Amino acid sequence: MQREKILKTAAHIFREKGYHGTSMQDIAHAVNLQKASLYHHIESKQDLLLELLDQALDGLIEELSVVFASDLDPDQKLREAVRRYVGRLTEHADLAAVLLLEYRSLDPDQRGKHITKRDHFEGLWRGILRGGMEAQSFRKMDVPLLSFAILGVLNWMITWYRQDGAKSAVELADEFTDFFLRGLQNDRGDLSP
Amino acid sequence: MQREKILKTAAHIFREKGYHGTSMQDIAHAVNLQKASLYHHIESKQDLLLELLDQALDGLIEELSVVFASDLDPDQKLREAVRRYVGRLTEHADLAAVLLLEYRSLDPDQRGKHITKRDHFEGLWRGILRGGMEAQSFRKMDVPLLSFAILGVLNWMITWYRQDGAKSAVELADEFTDFFLRGLQNDRGDLSP
Amino acid sequence: MQREKILKTAAHIFREKGYHGTSMQDIAHAVNLQKASLYHHIESKQDLLLELLDQALDGLIEELSVVFASDLDPDQKLREAVRRYVGRLTEHADLAAVLLLEYRSLDPDQRGKHITKRDHFEGLWRGILRGGMEAQSFRKMDVPLLSFAILGVLNWMITWYRQDGAKSAVELADEFTDFFLRGLQNDRGDLSP
Amino acid sequence: MQREKILKTAAHIFREKGYHGTSMQDIAHAVNLQKASLYHHIESKQDLLLELLDQALDGLIEELSVVFASDLDPDQKLREAVRRYVGRLTEHADLAAVLLLEYRSLDPDQRGKHITKRDHFEGLWRGILRGGMEAQSFRKMDVPLLSFAILGVLNWMITWYRQDGAKSAVELADEFTDFFLRGLQNDRGDLSP
């Protein structure tokens, strides 16, 4: 209970001020505890960060794995992946922001494991894209580059997305998917009358 | 001379460890000075950050302004904008990374001015995009959203671009531009036989 | 407890070396703490000074107010005021010395409030003196000047008074009072045969 | 020339902010030099202070010696001593303030010599007072105490005297002298019918 609250709060403050810009005092104050009391719930500040990064990435992987393993056709699969990703990014905005921005604050020893996991996550995206190309739904493109492009669009959302914006997360996801799918359209589709 | 070296070095370390994760000691060590000596060349750590952010953003604005004011046709204009932007992002990678990631470490008082400038920069991008739509070269889209998408793709490069990668900056820029232009293609163009 | 000890100790060292000549290290060492530990009890070095100045001045004002409001006759009132003032100056010598010497080390923002309070204090003295003149116990004199003279005599004690001196505080106070009262004697008394 | 200007300026700033509260930078800035350049004219900050204290005290001693050695009658001698002392205190207010307030900032090694000199100075005052008592112009009093009282009145002037005040230095000196002389009047004079 308390632990969850601390994690959530930490994510929020980490997002705003960065890991190194946030003090345990900041977190303690935000959860109405003394900073000494935090240590009943977490091991250390670094541990807090690790927990958040793991939690964030694990959730994303789990969700994307389901989509990847589904038997939707490529367009639908991409759309679903984007929807879910955007869904998480917007619903757990703080967590996502920490994942994307505070990776470099990880202790060198734990970074390796984290990178591996992140590579796995990106691998799922590439799998989806490569699948679409193999099924000839998408035109042939440099897959890693394409994955960077798509992830760039989506990840960048953490810098501008606001809950109270004009469009819902799903709407945004779908507009982006439309944009992607056009970019991915097989030339044949475009040119044949 | 020394000042330039300090700024450059600071940008590099800020990028790696973040503003708050970087100590003046770190910077001093990297430029072979005592930390006290740094203060002959800069006013404060915060001043260092401000200088870097200004330098980075001013350069980008200046370059983009030229493109925006040129009389290239919309496709070419977009291509040129992307090329130049990617060019700067890759040539001054540290500077760009600091601009994109360390904005939140700015003192609250200086943040306002910076935001204004950043808004101006994004305005230039939107101008280019809106111009393309008005000239009916691009299909009608939500311009802010589109600008976020494009800037997302390009900005995200700071997380994965390596000087020694297989493709040059221009090649990457052009591949992205192609992707964008497809996404922006007027439906009429696509569908008419 | 600790806080009181720190304040007391700080007053002592501030007196000896001056505010700027005293380091937090000095104070910490004198109270057997690490300097970081001081900050559990005080906000800042400047806060320490402010607290001391306030404490000192408030005490003096309170005591002098009582005398001022009493219905002693003018001579007795002056004698009582001097006794109490000297009493405080000698019993809280460090505090008094800081009050009198370290005023200029106050932050500019807090100086204003302090000056106002000090003016109030001097006003009480002038009230007593003016009262004596109006009652024709004292000869007519330039009241502010007289107050400076009297306060000069008494305040200067912080530079030479030693607890182990030959005379007690009350004795000193009374000798000074006698000196003052002669200086204040109405001419009539002197000249009439 | 420059040296004199530096000394004078230093005295002014020392007075305002105290020795330890003043940086060489402060002084350099006030005399329009770089702080490194100061060292062409003075040996060290401590040397600066020493020089000021010596200069101030030597001047006072010299002047008081003349009065002490003169053959004025006691009242006149006291009046003259006060006039000259007040004259110096007001004409060289910064210097005097430094003398009176910054003694404690002297290095321990040089303090001894300075104290000796100061004692000599106070001895001259006591000589004048004792002379008046021996000549039976002044009533018998505790001479050291009396000297502290008189010096207290006069020294305290540095805290309140302003050049643009209503009364001139001589007027102030004389009013104080009158006050002192009354306090010193022989009782015989008063009481004899």
Added chain:
DNA sequence: CATGAATGAGAGTTCATTCAT
């Protein structure tokens, strides 16, 4: 004479963490 650059020492302050209560 003047100065820009450099520096070792140390300033005040904050930090994450520990521990007795």
Added chain:
DNA sequence: GATGAATGAACTCTCATTCAT
């Protein structure tokens, strides 16, 4: 569980001083 107190380490920054130019 919670917390007040404590601390060693590290932080940003300033200091008086030196020296090559």
